[in-house]
Amino acid sequence: MRVVIFDTFQDIIANFAIVTAFLFMTSQVFFKKRGLGEPLTWSEKFIIGLIGGLLGTLLIIFTVSFDNTILDFRQLALILTALAGGIVPTLITGIIISLMRLFAFGSITTDTLIATWNTMLIALGVGIVCSMGFSYWKKWVYSLLICNVLTSIVFFLILGSHGLSPTVLFVLMMSAGGLFSAHLALFLEKAKRYSLRMERDATVDYLTGLNNHRMFDLLFNKKLSNAIDKNQELTLMLVDIDYFKKVNDTYGHPNGDSLLKQVGELLKVTSRNFDVISRIGGEEFSILLIECPHHDALVIAERIRLAVQDHPFELNDGNRINITISIGVASLSRSHQDDIIEQADLALYKAKQNGRNQVFSNLKLHES
Template identity: 35%
Template sequence: MINVLFINICIIVTFLYFSGVLSKRYSIGMSSNSLPVQINSGILFGIYGIVLMLYTIPVGSNTYADLRHLFPVVIGTYIGPVPAIISAIIIGIGRMMLYGFTSSGIVACIGIIVVGIICAIISRYPLSRFHKINLMNILSMIVILITLMINIKDVPTVMSFYPIQLGIAIIGGLFVYAITEYIYSTNKLFVQLEQRATTDHLTQLNNLRAFELAIKTHLAHANERGENLSLLVIDIDHFKKINDTYGHSSGDVVLKSIGKILIDYSRSFDVVSRNGGEEFTVLLLDCPHHHALVIAEKIRVGVQNHTFILPDQIFVSITISIGVATYPDTVATPSGHALVDMADKALYEAKRTGRNKVCTLELQTMK
């Protein structure tokens, strides 16, 4: 029995590692996990539980012992109540499909669903993950003891193996917790590094790398779907003067404030980036040229009317110049380089003719 339960733990650890590889894009345990992620996680861990039942120990008439309950426990601790219940239901159904729709199977199915409900309830309590996983594990083993008593109806027989199962379940739970915490921390670090690689550290907007990926992706989509893609290239007028007069910390305040204004005046699905220094960009998705000019003017006026508060309560006014280009209205070629080049030329024209204005150029094609 000990050998089989040890194999159970090895299988669980293998599945957890596999899940960690699959979930690199999600920082598990965070409130941002979407409903599809929760549902998919519950289904996956339910399947894991069914697979684990292939390595189980007969302890009575159509009654088996294993550590399948640890899957709802783990997923309930790290993802939440929804996947805990989903995984438990799948494991319960799998139990009856594997070993028959008998009275013992129905009791075992109800038992694991009760385990899922318990895990779902505990997952909502403000406890540490360590306390959650251990409390879920112990309460689950109590439920399992009750189901064994109902199915076997012989206390000495149950007590001949249950203490071993309980001990291995508790030790296995601690081991699984340690492994899952390691996977959790490495995945969280991966997500943080990925965000830093595509996020401007000062404004928390997209950086140049993220912008280049976005314009390539959205330009291809616009070309395939016959949509417009507009680009605003924005430069802060006389920004060097702010740094020279008030210091770089004041310049940072201005950059952060400009970033917030751009977010406020753009649509929720537009791509706002800081491309470096005092240059910002806004990718306006499915936006025709005339509408892009309207949005650009609103941004310009919004910056002009905003009072920037620098350190030491110094109040200054800032203006910006904006160059606008649109595929295919002013740039016929579906090229990110061509779109940026046209917007840059329009920005240069805005700065050359007095700054604090929005400029655009006529349609050009790449030669």
């Protein structure tokens, strides 16, 4: 008896290991770069269904033997699939598990047909439950309840009065497995959320959502090297909000932050959609214009300057104010390949020195 219990316990541990490996692989490998909360495409739903079907098939292979009855965790694959993708992937998983059970694991009998119908009913049930607006833990509780009730009925239909012992073991096994899987899935989701946030914070400005200074440096060096190698046009704009300290002193830092966000949005709207926009300092932004001749860059810069000048910026109390910006523009040339940032910075300084709210070109620096 002790040996039987030990073997059963080993089988359960093996199933837990399989579930753990699959949860880790799907969360941290297959869908590692996928943002949380993004709507699934049909191809992603299909892939999730296939992965769930593979998991369910493995759980059928590594069965738990007890009292001449074979038990498995295939229902956990259905619940995990339903939580990940909703009803469509769950039905795909259910179909795969059912087909494998019918045609790959023994002959087709009345018992296997009953088990197949039970799998599809559970797939439909948990798919519906996990598609509804319940909390995470309610989805798990309701899904486990569906699995336990429907499978218990199947045990009694197939085994009659001998179905009590395997039913009790299955309910305990599924409840423990469900609790384990729920906690593990939640932990992996939190770990992924933290990882994505850390990656985002390393490259994105927390306030405006634009590239931060670190990302600007990486992209600038890449674009500069590419432009030099291919003899392409490259122009850099440095944009600075005029008298921003006065804005903070007069209206407070929360309003200053709000203005920075709005300026960032306006820069995105008025620039070309493939230009690289970054926030590189407190009130300083940069725009890297790819394959843009200098005279075209000056036209874009003037358009941006006028857009900011004419835009009513809203404060947190609903009042509106107007601000202006100064822009320094420098383009890549054979004589100034390595100091385009310095050239743009000098042009910006001249724009400030000449009265602000203007665009200044680095070409004027060499003319003077």
